[in-house]
Amino acid sequence: MSSPFTLRPYQQDAVDATLQHFRKTEDAAVIVLPTGAGKSLVIAELAKLAKRKILVLAHVKELVEQNHAKYESYGLKGGIFSAGLKRKQNDFQVTFASIQSVSANLDRFSAEYSLLIIDECHRLNDDDDSQYGKIISQLRSLNPQLKVLGLTATPYRLGMGWIYQYHHRGFARSSDPKPFKYCIYELPLSYMVRNGYLTEPKCIDASITQYDFSALKQNRFGEYAEAEVNQLLGKHPRVTQTIIEQVKALSQTRQGVMVFAATVKHAQEICGYLPVDQTALITGATDNKERDQLIQSFKQKKLKFLVNVSVLTTGFDAPHVDFIAILRPTQSVSLYQQIVGRGLRLAEGKTDCLVIDYAGNHFNLHHPEVGEKKPNPDTDPVQVFCPSCGFANIFWGKTDDEGNVIEHYGRRCQGLLDFDPTDKQELKQQPQQCDYRFRFKECPHCNAENDIAARNCHKCKMAIIDPDDQLKNALKLKDAMVIRCSGMELSSVQDRLKVTYYGEDGEELSESFDFSKHSQTTVFNNLFGKRIANAQAPKTLNNISEVLAIKSLLTAPDFVIARKQKHYWRVQERIFDYEGKYRKANQL
Numbered sequence: 001m002s003s004p005f006t007l008r009p010y011q012q013d014a015v016d017a018t019l020q021h022f023r024k025t026e027d028a029a030v031i032v033l034p035t036g037a038g039k040s041l042v043i044a045e046l047a048k049l050a051k052r053k054i055l056v057l058a059h060v061k062e063l064v065e066q067n068h069a070k071y072e073s074y075g076l077k078g079g080i081f082s083a084g085l086k087r088k089q090n091d092f093q094v095t096f097a098s099i100q101s102v103s104a105n106l107d108r109f110s111a112e113y114s115l116l117i118i119d120e121c122h123r124l125n126d127d128d129d130s131q132y133g134k135i136i137s138q139l140r141s142l143n144p145q146l147k148v149l150g151l152t153a154t155p156y157r158l159g160m161g162w163i164y165q166y167h168h169r170g171f172a173r174s175s176d177p178k179p180f181k182y183c184i185y186e187l188p189l190s191y192m193v194r195n196g197y198l199t200e201p202k203c204i205d206a207s208i209t210q211y212d213f214s215a216l217k218q219n220r221f222g223e224y225a226e227a228e229v230n231q232l233l234g235k236h237p238r239v240t241q242t243i244i245e246q247v248k249a250l251s252q253t254r255q256g257v258m259v260f261a262a263t264v265k266h267a268q269e270i271c272g273y274l275p276v277d278q279t280a281l282i283t284g285a286t287d288n289k290e291r292d293q294l295i296q297s298f299k300q301k302k303l304k305f306l307v308n309v310s311v312l313t314t315g316f317d318a319p320h321v322d323f324i325a326i327l328r329p330t331q332s333v334s335l336y337q338q339i340v341g342r343g344l345r346l347a348e349g350k351t352d353c354l355v356i357d358y359a360g361n362h363f364n365l366h367h368p369e370v371g372e373k374k375p376n377p378d379t380d381p382v383q384v385f386c387p388s389c390g391f392a393n394i395f396w397g398k399t400d401d402e403g404n405v406i407e408h409y410g411r412r413c414q415g416l417l418d419f420d421p422t423d424k425q426e427l428k429q430q431p432q433q434c435d436y437r438f439r440f441k442e443c444p445h446c447n448a449e450n451d452i453a454a455r456n457c458h459k460c461k462m463a464i465i466d467p468d469d470q471l472k473n474a475l476k477l478k479d480a481m482v483i484r485c486s487g488m489e490l491s492s493v494q495d496r497l498k499v500t501y502y503g504e505d506g507e508e509l510s511e512s513f514d515f516s517k518h519s520q521t522t523v524f525n526n527l528f529g530k531r532i533a534n535a536q537a538p539k540t541l542n543n544i545s546e547v548l549a550i551k552s553l554l555t556a557p558d559f560v561i562a563r564k565q566k567h568y569w570r571v572q573e574r575i576f577d578y579e580g581k582y583r584k585a586n587q588l
Contacts, residue, residue, distance in 0.1 A: 007045060008197065010187050014042050017168070017185040018149060019049075022115075028148040028179065030121060030164050032186035035153045035341025036198050042151065043117055044070040047078070047094045052114035055139070056096045057132075061085050062316065063119050068096040081108075084288070103131035112143045121150025122157050122334055124179045150180055153341060154334030171391060171414040172433040175451070189344075189365060198344045199322070201365055202352040206246075211239060211262075211327070211359050226263045229329075233266055240266070240327075243358050244273035247325050250354065251304065254323040255347070259307040260339055262328040262359070267309050270327065279305040282312065313338040319347035322354065329359045336363045375409045384408050387538055388436035391415025407534060411439045411451060438535035439577035441467075442526065449530075452577045468580040470573060471559060479564040483507045484585035488556040490548060497524070497544045501560045501571075504585040509562050511571040515543050527574060531555040558584045 007015070014031050021029050033039050040063075047054050048071070058064045061084035071078045071094060079089030081097035083104075089095065090108055102109060116139055118124060124132045140146045156162045162173035164180040173183075192198040211233070217225075233240065251257045261267035264283050271281050280294040280303050298306045299318050306312070309328075313335060321343040330336055343353035357363075362377060375396055382397035382405045393415070397408030413434040440449035441464060448459035456463055474480040483503030491498050496512040503509075513524045521542065530538045533553045541547050547554075558578035562569040578584060 007041060008038065010191075010197075011038055011042050011045070014185045014187075015045050015049075018046060021182065021184045022147045022149075026145055026147055027181040028150070029182045029184045030150040030152065030155055030180040032152060032155050032183055034187065034189045034192050034198065034344070035338060036345045037153070037187065037192060039119065039151045039153075040067045040070040043067050043119065044074060046115075046117065046149075047071050048074050048076060050094065050115060052093075053111055054094045054115045054117065055102070055109070055113050056094065056117045056119065057099050057102065057135070058096070058119040059099050059123055061098060064096050064098050066317070067119060071096070081105075099131050099135070102135055106134065106138050109135075109138060110142065113139050113146060114143065115147045115149065118148070118150045120152055121180070122152040122154050122163055124150065124163065125157070125160060126177070126179050148180075154337050155183060155186075156334055158332045158334075166416065166431050170416045170419045171393075172416055172431070173414065175412065175433060193344075197346070199346055199350055200352045201340055201344060201355050203340075203355045203357070203365065206243070206356055206358045211236070211329070229262045230265050233262065233269075237269075240269055241273055243325075243327065244270055247323075247356075248274065250356075251323055254354065255301065255304075255350065256298065256318060256321040257305045257323040257325065258312070258318075258321050258342055259305060259325045260313075260328050261307055261309050264309050266327070267307050270307050274305050274307070278303055279307065282306065282308045284309065284311055286311075312342065316342060317345065318342070319345035320350065321345075322347075322350050322352070324353060324355045326355070326357045326359055326361065330361060333363050336361055337365065340365060379409070382408050384410055384438070384536060386413040386415055386434060386436050387536065389413060389415045389417060389434045391434060405536070408438070408536075412437045440530075440535075441577070447526070452579055466580075467559075467575050467578055468582065470561065470575065471580075471582055474561045474573075477563075481507070481509065481562045481564075481569055483509060483560050484583070485557050485560050486585035488554075490551045490554070492544050492548065495544075497547055501556070503560075509560050509569055509571055527576075528554050531576065 014033065018029070018031065031042065033042070043056055044067070047056065056067055058067060061082050064080060064082045065085060068078055068080050077092060078094040078096055079092035080087040081090050081095050081101055083101045084098060088101070088105070116136065118132070127133050128137060136148060155164060163178055164183045165174050165178045166172055166181060167183045168185065189198070193200050247257065247259065259270055261270055267281055267283065271279050280298055282291055282294055294303070297303045301320065324340055324343045326339060340355055343355065364380070379396040379398055381394050382399060384393045384395050384397065384405060385391070386393060391413055393410055393413060395408040395410030398406050400406050413436040415434040416431045417434055419431050437449045437451070439452050441452050441454055442449060443457035443460060443462065443464055445462040446457060446460040448457055450458055450464060454464055455466070471482060474482050483501060485501050486504040487502045489500045489502070493512065495516070496514050498510060498512045500508060500510040513520045515521050525540050529541050531554070532538055532550065534555055537553065555576065557574035557576045559575040560571060561573040562571045
């Protein structure tokens, strides 16, 4: 049957990658395409090619309806199983369903499905008791060879990190299992903009004023308590008014404006400053019929301003939107991308989409690939080559004025060894991740390097002492000294290398290493040689001259623990790469 659509090259590549992957393995896979890339067409093409039963899940009725419509545009018939759409059909070869309706009617899905497609799959977690988990378990019990494919623009979620383990370009996102094993196809936002498939986002700083949400505490999903947000906003009523005055001024040359508010009360305040006859407010409490009418009026350009609270971030399609005003805080890069994505679809007369963040979220749309929360506000994605395998890692980090990496927060190399995704036999074996660690905790039993959060050695399985326990126990002792190390100095004293550690309150501790003795040279190299330039350039240092020549590249420990020995303090422990409950030097 001829298709009413001609797939864009990247959409066809995504379809081909899916077919190739599932011919090799049944491991769950994910496709990453930016918002507006046409994921529904990829789903429709895969469903058209299928010979057996397929279930397509989405979390909102708009996506269920959209995916179903694209499929039926091929002249094919598919079912809809969604309470929100008042249809519960599951006797077709292809069923488009809402996650909530299927989860509540699992007994209706007792047939054998060959493929489960999950749209907006970043919502999936690794909990078997979740709605997604129960559905997957049910379908796998009926067909152990069930194939699971996810599609998303944002393959990570706050609190869990990346939703997949391995990438088809030959690197690992995680050492631990994830809901999806492989990312089999990915296209960056920059490609879509550069090739004219999406509108360019014109991101500018709020030049007049912005909210300061930095004092508020967030939950593990990067969200804030509504009462606390309202209390903060209530203290600065003129800030909102000033912001909306600017939004109105800038909207004069814009077709459609979406305003993302922090709370319902905040949204109501915003609407009070906008023209009544041009503004609509949609919240989670808005009646479905009224919501559909307001959205339709906005799409028909009868309304210019659409104010919402956490409800129009996915499944909403109004291509004429060319101004996104973000007045809500979030620590979730995926949510931020979804918000901005509402304005990136192509439309007649649209040249760009103005994006102004009044909440100080500070995300870089073109560099979300780090996929983790920024460790510091002044960090950016940096490229760090692995000294062992040569893989070019992307970590959060800092650079100097010349662009050289001076610090990064990567732990383990992400490269996969001898990985060839085109090899038909490759995916039958577990990919082997490079074991080089930029930050590590050494096992006291076998000296193996472990992740800094490890409780047991990955090699000998013995327990590793928790740094917090080390510090807690040392602080209890009268004959122990613990300093928060703010720096160190190295010098040559009587043919020995003297290392002096400086505490933030002026304390000093020192120790020396005799490089004429192999054992002390080995100890020094295990401590410092592996951490040269934050482990970017490890080497074995054989004498004092070699050490002093590169002393500025040596990494100081975060804490130093010493015990009293009659008339002097003897250094016993140096804690590097610390992440725990105790404050490090110069941290507020």
